[in-house]
Amino acid sequence: QKEVEQDPGPLSVPEGAIVSLNCTYSNSAFQYFMWYRQYSRKGPELLMYTYSSGNKEDGRFTAQVDKSSKYISLFIRDSQPSDSATYLCAMSLFSGGYNKLIFGAGTRLAVHP
């Protein structure tokens, strides 16, 4: 079993839809939970990060963490074609003196006009 599970999709939605992206994890030692957006042939871009269980909102994006269920989500409201990208969840683990990131497989999202 992978430490971080994420459905690779692809996920195709119409413009304006609410998108829900999810990851589950098995290691209760994970401390920070992040969502990255990666456009094709580009490096990942940090969208949001959270530490505790609960919701965090930033514009059209809401990150949700449920530590008891080991489940995190990213919601995108009023999705736009420019949101089409691969979304990677990542979790940090303090190991060897550093916060290492463990990535999910990434979910490919396509928002069509």
Add this chain to the structure above:
Amino acid sequence: GAVVSQHPSWVICKSGTSVKIECRSLDFQATTMFWYRQFPKQSLMLMATSNEGSKATYEQGVEKDKFLINHASLTLSTLTVTSAHPEDSSFYICSGLAGVGGQFFGPGTRLTVL
């Protein structure tokens, strides 16, 4: 946010040659940088962690003699793929650590070995 650059963005080389990839933090000092490899339609896999002025720490299964990492300053880390072979063709991405849990990624370098 913090900006990380990589050079080159794309490199093609012949089998058996060595290729150096540079990673720079442009507006912050990164005492720790990370190198990842990403195959098509797959996620990022951590290869190694480098700290300024010390030896890199490699993940299990990554050959340290093949992937040489040097972190000579607080803003520059280099990855050298020695004696590259076609199976080394991949997308190599670096990141710099800026604060707790905050890794900022470079745009990546696409390596194609013929």
